[in-house]
Amino acid sequence: MHIIIIGGSFGGLNTAYDLRRLLPHHSHEITLISKEPRFIFIPSLPWVAMGSKTLDDISFDLAHPLKSKGINFVEAAVTGIDPAASHVHTGTGIYDYDYLVVATGHRSANEAVPGLGPFDGPGHSLMSPPEAEEARTTWAAFLQDPGPMVVGCAPGASCVGPAYEFMFEAHHALKKRALAHRAPITFITPEPFLGHFGVGGFGKARQFFEGELEQRDVRYHTSTAISKITADRVETADGKSFESRYSMIIPALGGVKVVAEAPGLANPKGFIPVDANYRHNDFPNIYAVGVAVAMPPVEETPVPVNFPKTGHMTEQMARIAAKNIAADILGGEKTSHDLMVECIMDMGDKGAHLVADPVRPPRNRSSMSSGKRWLWAKRFFAGYYLWKLRRGANRSPKWVW
Numbered sequence: 150m151h152i153i154i155i156g157g158s159f160g161g162l163n164t165a166y167d168l169r170r171l172l173p174h175h176s177h178e179i180t181l182i183s184k185e186p187r188f189i190f191i192p193s194l195p196w197v198a199m200g201s202k203t204l205d206d207i208s209f210d211l212a213h214p215l216k217s218k219g220i221n222f223v224e225a226a227v228t229g230i231d232p233a234a235s236h237v238h239t240g241t242g243i244y245d246y247d248y249l250v251v252a253t254g255h256r257s258a259n260e261a262v263p264g265l266g267p268f269d270g271p272g273h274s275l276m277s278p279p280e281a282e283e284a285r286t287t288w289a290a291f292l293q294d295p296g297p298m299v300v301g302c303a304p305g306a307s308c309v310g311p312a313y314e315f316m317f318e319a320h321h322a323l324k325k326r327a328l329a330h331r332a333p334i335t336f337i338t339p340e341p342f343l344g345h346f347g348v349g350g351f352g353k354a355r356q357f358f359e360g361e362l363e364q365r366d367v368r369y370h371t372s373t374a375i376s377k378i379t380a381d382r383v384e385t386a387d388g389k390s391f392e393s394r395y396s397m398i399i400p401a402l403g404g405v406k407v408v409a410e411a412p413g414l415a416n417p418k419g420f421i422p423v424d425a426n427y428r429h430n431d432f433p434n435i436y437a438v439g440v441a442v443a444m445p446p447v448e449e450t451p452v453p454v455n456f457p458k459t460g461h462m463t464e465q466m467a468r469i470a471a472k473n474i475a476a477d478i479l480g481g482e483k484t485s486h487d488l489m490v491e492c493i494m495d496m497g498d499k500g501a502h503l504v505a506d507p508v509r510p511p512r513n514r515s516s517m518s519s520g521k522r523w524l525w526a527k528r529f530f531a532g533y534y535l536w537k538l539r540r541g542a543n544r545s546p547k548w549v550w
């Protein structure tokens with residue numbers, strides 16, 4: 150059997166390691182194809198934007214760890230997927246598979262908000278390594294001559310956490326330099342209330358974040374749709390306009406082009422519909438994990454907010470998919486369970502720890518707490534995660550993210 154995995158990030162790498170442990174080497178070949186030769190710890194991109202980390206600090210080359218585990222690595226962009234024929238096309242050749250795992254993450258729909266660059270418009274983003282590096286340069290320049298700024302999320306965004314992190318970290322950086330009075334921050338979000346995060350909130354997150362923004366003199370606007378970004382303003386669909394000399398806006402996401410264009414593979418947004426085992430609804434030999442998976446929002450909101458697919462959730466999906474592929478091949482029980490989410494947010498001077506189990510309400514557990522200890526935990530965890538994944542170990546400890 151030949152199992153191909155597309156994507157070398159949280160979804161792809163965790164699936165590859167789990168499958169390698171579950172399937173005998175001599176009879177089952179595993180190939181991971183990624184256009185990016187490195188594993189990059191994406192949750193640390195806000196630190197790259199702020200200038201406290203470089204991409205080298207938060208990444209490692211995939212080739213060696215994969216080879217040492219007996220997994221083939223192909224560094225190539227997949228240019229076509231033919232689900233009916235079980236082929237994957239790349240610039241370097243065509244690969245046949247018995248099972249395919251798609252872990253290609255997202256495409257940022259920056260074009261949905263005119264002016265949301267950063268490479269073809271004045272608005273900044275940090276959803277990808279090149280965008281975070283662009284933000285790093287422009288943020289450093291902004292600190293030399295600061296002014297009013299807007300941080301927020303576009304309508305339909307799902308990954309809203311990084312907007313909060315950037316806002317808190319930016320405020321902290323400005324305050325440390327005694328520049329906060331020159332750079333008032335406005336936070337604009339499609340969420341119906343602060344701390345909703347596309348999951349309906351976490352414990353007392355709403356009261357907590359309202360208090361934290363008020364304490365920092367950050368003005369906020371919820372249920373608000375950003376409609377346009379210019380060099381010095383951010384406009385919203387309700388006719389308001391906010392002065393902004395630095396606009397960091399998290400876009401809505403879609404599936405990557407090659408997935409969106411594969412016949413019968415994805416929904417109109419380019420995400421892949423799967424069952425509870427992370428198996429494609431129509432192609433039994435295709436599985437999908439991570440951001441590539443189609444997941445409905447938890448509830449309807451006045452301005453759309455989509456369901457977040459975090460790194461921690463991606464890791465859980467990878468584990469479930471790997472077990473089910475192994476069960477398909479070797480026989481045995483299929484597995485599935487509700488996803489939970491746990492994450493730590495950097496708030497500049499402290500951290501916030503959020504838990505929702507399961508992610509979709511109603512829940513058995515929903516909590517949040519904050520303090521300096523969570524900031525240290527986040528910093529430690531990022532390094533620890535890279536260290537363990539580089540060594541082919543992908544078991545998270547009980548306290549995570």
Ligand SMILES: Cc1cc2nc3c(=O)[nH]c(=O)nc-3n(C[C@H](O)[C@H](O)[C@H](O)COP(=O)(O)OP(=O)(O)OC[C@H]3O[C@@H](n4cnc5c(N)ncnc54)[C@H](O)[C@@H]3O)c2cc1C
Binds near residue numbers: 184191255405492
């Ligand atoms: C700024 C930011 C902060 C975040 N913070 C957190 C956090 O604190 N906690 C948390 O749990 N989650 C966080 N997340 C979410 C987390 O990063 C994602 O859930 C995770 O990266 C999803 O992993 P993935 O494998 O599904 O996709 P991705 O990480 O997007 O990886 C996709 C992979 O597919 C490859 N690929 C794509 N297209 C092709 C192609 N055509 N051919 C070959 N390879 C291809 C890419 O090179 C990459 O290796 C954050 C996300 C962002 C953007």
